[in-house]
Amino acid sequence: MSDDQHSLYLPCPRGLEQALREEIAEIEGCGAQPQAEHAAGLSLRGSLRDVMLLNLHTRIASRVLLRVAQGPVAHADDIYRLALRQPWAQWFDADATLRVDVTAERSPMQSLHFALLRAKDGVCDHFRLRDGRRPSVARENPQVRVHLHLDASSATLYLDTSGEALFKRGWRAAHGEAPLKENLAAGLLRLAGWTPQAALYDPFCGAGTIVIEAAQRACRIAPGLQRGFGFERLSGFDPAVWRELRAQAQAARREAPAPIVAADIDPRMVALTRDNARRAGVEQALQVRQGDALEGPTPLELAPEQSGWVLCNPPYAERIEAKGAQAEDLLPRLGDRLKQRFVGWNAALLLADLRAERSLGLKASRRHVLFNGPIECRLFTFALVAGRPPRKV
Structure with a gap:
C-alpha cells in the first residue's frame, strides 16, 4: 500500500x-x-x-x-x-x-x-x-x-471512504424519542473535559448514547470495530494492513477504570440502554438503573471516595417527553439537586434553553454552542462548589 x-x-x-x-x-x-x-x-x-x-x-x-x-x-x-x-x-x-x-x-x-x-x-x-x-x-x-x-x-x-456515516457504530437497534447522534455524544464528553479516570453519571440516559460512548472510550473499544467501511470496496487499500489495524484495536481493550452510571425514569429506556450496551460490548462497564433524576443516587453511592461528572441531555421543550409545567419545573429542581448532593463534582448539561443558568441557579464556567440536529443548544459546564442552600419548594 x-x-x-x-x-x-x-x-x-x-x-x-x-x-x-x-x-x-x-x-x-x-x-x-x-x-x-x-x-x-x-x-x-x-x-x-x-x-x-x-x-x-x-x-x-x-x-x-x-x-x-x-x-x-x-x-x-x-x-x-x-x-x-x-x-x-x-x-x-x-x-x-x-x-x-x-x-x-x-x-x-x-x-x-x-x-x-x-x-x-x-x-x-x-x-x-x-x-x-x-x-x-x-x-x-x-x-x-x-x-x-x-x-x-x-x-x-x-x-x-466511510460508506455509512461514522456515527452509525453498528450497536444501535432502536433509540428513544429524541436521540443524540453518537458522534455528538462523544464530542460532549470531550468538550466537557471528562476523562475515563473520572466517574460519570447520566440521570436522563434515554437510549444510553452518552454512557455507551463513554464506556467504549473508557474500555478502549474502537468505535468502528463492529462495522464495515467504504474503503474496503476501493482499490489501493491493503486488506492485510486493515486486518493488522483491527487486531491492534482488539488487543487494546481493557476494563473501565471508574464507574459509569446511567438512570432514567422510564423503564423502557432503561431496558433499551441495557440492550444497546450489550450490543456495544460494554454491558459490564455500566451500572444501569431506573429512577427519578431528582431523587436518584448520591455521589457516595456512585463512586465512593471519588469525584466525577454529571453529564446529560435533560428533556427540554422541543423534545417530545417534556411538556407543559413539567418542562418549566425541571431545571430549577435539577439545579437544586446538583447543588445539594453533588458538591465537589462537575456537571455538563446540553440544553436548548440558552438562559438555562438562571433556571438552574448555577453559573457556568464554560459554554459551547452546539446543534442537536436543527436545534441550537449550549453545553453548559459547571463546577459544583458549596454555595447558597437550594430554594425551598
Whole structure:
C-alpha cells in the first residue's frame, strides 16, 4: 500500500472542530496532519493507512472523505468536465454500483440536483469512454460513494471512504424519542473535559448514547470495530494492513477504570440502554438503573471516595417527553439537586434553553454552542462548589 499523502476532509457536528483535532492527535499510529479547521469540519493530509485508522478510531467525525479533484466552476457543465477527466479507475471499476451526493455553501448553482446529475454523468462517462461500460447507480447500499461539494466559485470531488456515516457504530437497534447522534455524544464528553479516570453519571440516559460512548472510550473499544467501511470496496487499500489495524484495536481493550452510571425514569429506556450496551460490548462497564433524576443516587453511592461528572441531555421543550409545567419545573429542581448532593463534582448539561443558568441557579464556567440536529443548544459546564442552600419548594 502506498505511503503517498492525500488531501482528506473530515466533517463533524458544528462546534466540535477543535475537539476533533484533539482526538486525531491521540489516535496511536495515525500520522495525518491537520491543515485547517472549517465550519463543521477539518482538513488533513494523510496516507491510506491513516484513512483506515481514522475510520476505525474517530468518535467525532461524521465521515472520512478523500479529495479526488477540485476546480473552478461557472456552470454545471464545468462539473461534468471535472468529473469526466479524473482517474476513477484508480479506485474502482465499471462493475461497481455508484451513488453521488452533493452539499453546497454559497453556491450560485440554481439546481443542486442538476449539479449532482452532471457529476454522476461525468463519472459514468469516464468509464463508458474508457471501457465501453459504465457503473450502475444505486441509491441504497452502493459500493462506491462520490461526494460533490460546491462553494461560491469551485467544485470539489471526494471519495467517501466511510460508506455509512461514522456515527452509525453498528450497536444501535432502536433509540428513544429524541436521540443524540453518537458522534455528538462523544464530542460532549470531550468538550466537557471528562476523562475515563473520572466517574460519570447520566440521570436522563434515554437510549444510553452518552454512557455507551463513554464506556467504549473508557474500555478502549474502537468505535468502528463492529462495522464495515467504504474503503474496503476501493482499490489501493491493503486488506492485510486493515486486518493488522483491527487486531491492534482488539488487543487494546481493557476494563473501565471508574464507574459509569446511567438512570432514567422510564423503564423502557432503561431496558433499551441495557440492550444497546450489550450490543456495544460494554454491558459490564455500566451500572444501569431506573429512577427519578431528582431523587436518584448520591455521589457516595456512585463512586465512593471519588469525584466525577454529571453529564446529560435533560428533556427540554422541543423534545417530545417534556411538556407543559413539567418542562418549566425541571431545571430549577435539577439545579437544586446538583447543588445539594453533588458538591465537589462537575456537571455538563446540553440544553436548548440558552438562559438555562438562571433556571438552574448555577453559573457556568464554560459554554459551547452546539446543534442537536436543527436545534441550537449550549453545553453548559459547571463546577459544583458549596454555595447558597437550594430554594425551598
